[in-house]
Structure formats: C-alpha cells, structure tokens
Amino acid sequence: xxxxxxxxxxxxxxxxxxxxxxxxxxxxxxEILSGLLKDxxxxxxxxxxxxxxxxxLKQEYKKFMxxxxxxxxxxxxxxxxxxxxxxxxxxxxxxxxxxxxxxxNPVPISGLDAxxxxxxxxxxxxxxxxxxxxxxxxxxxxxxKNKVGVFPEHTKRLVISGCPMAVPNWKVPWIIETSGAxxxxxxxxxxxxxxxxxxxxxxxxxxxxLDAIVERYxxxxxxxxxxxxxxxxxxxxxVKELKADGVIHYxxxxxxxxxxxxHTVENSLEADGIPTLRIxxxxxQEDAGQLKTRIxxxxxxxxxx
Amino acid sequence: xxxxxxxxxxxxxxxxxxxxxxxxxxxxxxEILSGLLKDxxxxxxxxxxxxxxxxxLKQEYKKFMxxxxxxxxxxxxxxxxxxxxxxxxxxxxxxxxxxxxxxxNPVPISGLDAxxxxxxxxxxxxxxxxxxxxxxxxxxxxxxKNKVGVFPEHTKRLVISGCPMAVPNWKVPWIIETSGAxxxxxxxxxxxxxxxxxxxxxxxxxxxxLDAIVERYxxxxxxxxxxxxxxxxxxxxxVKELKADGVIHYxxxxxxxxxxxxHTVENSLEADGIPTLRIxxxxxQEDAGQLKTRIxxxxxxxxxx
Numbered sequence: 065x066x067x068x069x070x071x072x073x074x075x076x077x078x079x080x081x082x083x084x085x086x087x088x089x090x091x092x093x094x095e096i097l098s099g100l101l102k103d104x105x106x107x108x109x110x111x112x113x114x115x116x117x118x119x120x121l122k123q124e125y126k127k128f129m130x131x132x133x134x135x136x137x138x139x140x141x142x143x144x145x146x147x148x149x150x151x152x153x154x155x156x157x158x159x160x161x162x163x164x165x166x167x168x169n170p171v172p173i174s175g176l177d178a179x180x181x182x183x184x185x186x187x188x189x190x191x192x193x194x195x196x197x198x199x200x201x202x203x204x205x206x207x208x209k210n211k212v213g214v215f216p217e218h219t220k221r222l223v224i225s226g227c228p229m230a231v232p233n234w235k236v237p238w239i240i241e242t243s244g245a246x247x248x249x250x251x252x253x254x255x256x257x258x259x260x261x262x263x264x265x266x267x268x269x270x271x272x273x274l275d276a277i278v279e280r281y282x283x284x285x286x287x288x289x290x291x292x293x294x295x296x297x298x299x300x301x302x303v304k305e306l307k308a309d310g311v312i313h314y315x316x317x318x319x320x321x322x323x324x325x326x327h328t329v330e331n332s333l334e335a336d337g338i339p340t341l342r343i344x345x346x347x348x349q350e351d352a353g354q355l356k357t358r359i360x361x362x363x364x365x366x367x368x369x
Numbered sequence: 370x371x372x373x374x375x376x377x378x379x380x381x382x383x384x385x386x387x388x389x390x391x392x393x394x395x396x397x398x399x400e401i402l403s404g405l406l407k408d409x410x411x412x413x414x415x416x417x418x419x420x421x422x423x424x425x426l427k428q429e430y431k432k433f434m435x436x437x438x439x440x441x442x443x444x445x446x447x448x449x450x451x452x453x454x455x456x457x458x459x460x461x462x463x464x465x466x467x468x469x470x471x472x473x474n475p476v477p478i479s480g481l482d483a484x485x486x487x488x489x490x491x492x493x494x495x496x497x498x499x500x501x502x503x504x505x506x507x508x509x510x511x512x513x514k515n516k517v518g519v520f521p522e523h524t525k526r527l528v529i530s531g532c533p534m535a536v537p538n539w540k541v542p543w544i545i546e547t548s549g550a551x552x553x554x555x556x557x558x559x560x561x562x563x564x565x566x567x568x569x570x571x572x573x574x575x576x577x578x579l580d581a582i583v584e585r586y587x588x589x590x591x592x593x594x595x596x597x598x599x600x601x602x603x604x605x606x607x608v609k610e611l612k613a614d615g616v617i618h619y620x621x622x623x624x625x626x627x628x629x630x631x632h633t634v635e636n637s638l639e640a641d642g643i644p645t646l647r648i649x650x651x652x653x654q655e656d657a658g659q660l661k662t663r664i665x666x667x668x669x670x671x672x673x674x
Contacts, residue, residue, distance in 0.1 A: 085416045085417065087393050088392050088393045088593075088625040088629075092626055092629035092630065095595060096629070106417075108416055108421075109416075110413075110425070111396060116425040116428045116429070117425070119424065120419075123421045287397070290400060291400050320394050320623065320625065324393075324401070328400065
C-alpha cells in the first residue's frame, strides 16, 4: 500500500528492497511487490528449528552477502562483519536497557512512547539511535530515582503480546493508556522478540560469525516457527519481571501464525492465573469504540482481583 | 473439527497422523491437533525451489522413513520403495487417463463425479482405486465413441483453479453444473496439481529413489512455493487442451497462498483473453444463493462472446 501510494520515502529512495519468507502473507505479497520495485531480494527462512533449517539459513545469508557486495561494491570481511555485529548488539542492548527501566513503579515512560522507540529501532541510523536511547535511559533513571512517573503508582500494568505494531499504528496502546492501564512491555516483533537476543560473536572468521548470526536467529520465538513453545515461557517471564497485572494478546487480521497461537497463549496464561484479553483487529479505526469498551472492562476486572 | 467431533473414522482408527508444513494455516493448526492425537508427525517442507530446499526435503523424507520403519516394524528397502513408487505412479496414470477423456465434447462425465474420483484418490487402497478408475475410463471411452455425454454439446466448459475441495465440499461444482456449465478440469490440489507428475524412478538405490521423489515434489506448482510462475502456464495449457470457455478461481477463506495468487492468475488469464471469475468462499452454505447468481451471470457472459 505504501508503495502504491508512494508515501514511504524509504522505499522510493533505496537501491534494493529485501524481504524474508516469514509468513504466507508476506512471502506471497512479495510476488506482487517485486513487480513494482527496481530490485527486490528475498531471503528464504526455515519453518522448523532443525539442523537442516540452520544449513538453509546459513546458505541464504551467504547468498545475501554476495548480493550486498554486488550492489555496494564493498567486500564483506570478518572485520567489517564483526563491526556490524557490535553496532547491532549495542543497539539491542540500548533497547534492553530501556525495557528493564520499565520495571519501575510508577513507570518512568508510557507504553506509547516506549513503543515509538522500538518502532524507530527499524529506521534510524544504528549508532545515532543507540546514543539517543541511552540518553533517554539516563533521563529515565533520574526519574526513577526521584520517583517520577507518567502514570500514578496504582495504575494497572499490562504486557502486550502478539503481532508487530508498525508506525503509525498506535491505536491499541493509545486506547489502553487512556483506559486506566499502562503498558510495561511488548512481547512482539516490534519489541522484545527481535531485540532480546544479542549475537554471541566469539570467533573470528566470516564463516564462524555467520554461524553466530544463525544461532541468534534460531533463538527467536516467532510464531512462524513450528512448534514454538519458548514464546509461552517468555511471556510469563515478562509478566513476572515487569510485575504486570495481565496480558493483552494483539492479533492482526489475516496474520494466521499469531492468531492461531493466541488460543494456546490464552489457555496457558489463564491456567497460570494471568488474566488475558485476546483481541483481533486491523489498521482501521472503525473498531476503536468497541475495543475501548472491551479494554476498559478488562482493566476494571483486573481492579477487582 | 473432524477430530473434535470424532466424525472421521480414519483419524480414530489410525496409528499415526502425518502433516506437512505447507501453509501457515496448516502448520500452526498442527500445534493444536497434535495435543489431541496419540502420535502426530510433521514433515517440514521448503518454501523456495532452491538446492538447499531440496536438501532439507530429502533429509525430512529420510527421517520420515525411519519413523515409518519404527511404527510398522518393517524395513524400507530399494525394492519395497520402488514397488511403492510403481503403485503410486499407476494410480496417478489412472486419474491422468480420466483427465484426458474429459477433453471430449459432449463430456462423458460430470465435473462433480470426476471430482469425487479425485477426492477418493486420497482415501482408497491404491491398487483397488487404480483398477476402479481404469474400469470407469473403459466405460467413458465407450461413451465417447458413441457420442454420449452427461450434458449437451453446447454446454459451456469451465476449468476450476485454486484451493482443494475436500469431501464433502461439493458446493461450488454443484452450483456450476446447475447453472448451464460443466467442469472439464480441476487445477487444484484435489485434481491435477497433485496427480499430473509421476516419479521418474530410473535408478535403484534407496538414496537415488529418494532423489527421484524429491525431484517430483519440486515440480508441483503449489502456491506455498514462492515464486510460483509455472502454475500460470499450467492453467493456460489446461484451458487450451480441454477447450474450456473460462476459468473459475476458487479460494477458501484464510487460505492466503491461493487468495494472494488469485490476483496474478486473474490478471494473467484475462490478458490472454480467458474469462475468469474469482470467488472466495468457505465450507458453509450461507453464500450459496449469492454464488449461484454470480456464477450464472458469468456463464451467461461466456455465451455472449
């Protein structure tokens, strides 16, 4: 849609667009998108965490390296790759630091603002982004020390779990944070799912560094993997760490992997006594009123515990 | 659903249920189904027709062979595997023979009856099935010789393309064949997509035979592969061979791979002057009246060409 409307400057300005075969919705829409772009490159991904899946992914990374070398005219060396890993790890560590500060009560930052940081993660220059987030964290630490929060101390604390929320999709967080609750963590592709793991680059050849990148990728508990039990553990540990009162599971219409997992997630969390609200929505505003009613009722129910 | 209602005797009677990671809908629903069955086994599949994808599939077949040996207590040898390939090829050749006889005008068999044969392909004992289909074909050849058809000669001829229609889903073919048209071919997983290719088992070791099975699998133009251009060619060649007047593209709700491909299919067929009607439906009967109106209008339009 952004491409057809020419409203995304990044797509218009770039030399290459890269997609990866995660879910059916993405992989098949690339077939339509590729006809509209001058250079569209697809990275294939495995669906199971098997040894063969690892081999497939490593081979795909190697092919992609060659493609990057072609379009950039620069050779990827062990040193440049290691430098890239360090920059990306520093970026992930900065958002992990931010995630940790949200344990405080009262919360030093709203869920909506924290989401924006996690969204900008995908766009900004990585070094500049890391500096900005660390600067923000310094300020938040100051707030925590002075017991300054953006919401009162008794505000209900929620974790959002499920599908990514891309810019400018702030509908659900906005409704939650105007309904008597605050969001203390995002178990989502925009949030902890993509940022919690750093690449353990202990070794030094390109081949060994690629292995480390593959290893990191295989730790991600995205719903495109089957089965995907570690995601459940991660949601529960976030609830515990962040002292959350409940979970809102957010599913985007037609995003089958998360919508199908949502049943398992709800059953498992409720069995552990964690109140869970499962919502399925889209990018439109039509259901905002209905969502507000449901979310307010859920937050009120948490109050009666 | 069949499992929860205990209405499928095959599931209740079997020792093992095997699924394959085709689309998101299937792969994720297995996670729920596996908890309800005593032994559920998943075969992973590649998403792109790459060399790494072939390696992954071969490895998966090897693992599955071991699993089959465990539960059956029988060793799979080159001879037994070759025998199995021959039985399956004979079965595929029988339905290919049936497909060819539908070129005749008037058509010797209705699309609804031919679909039933293609549906039973998945259930019946393969040797008995092959015999039955060949006996049916003998009878149809007799009909063709005598110019006996199930519909008049001027009846509009359609190809159905898209998602599978499992037993007892006969809604759309029934509507089509009571609306002035007949179905002469199924470009579908229940139909030509799964049956048109035989396994070219020229060599003799288990390893070489597995390679042949992998090669055959990689010829299938299922929408789970990306990209999937050969499917378009196949639909067009079916239209030509079967002297069809048009195509109805059948999409099942939530089956993203075929629904997303349907745009490309419609554009490409219409560009070649092949009238195409794109429908999206489900297993319910609620839309039967609306579908009948649309299909009748489409068939009438074909008459005005």
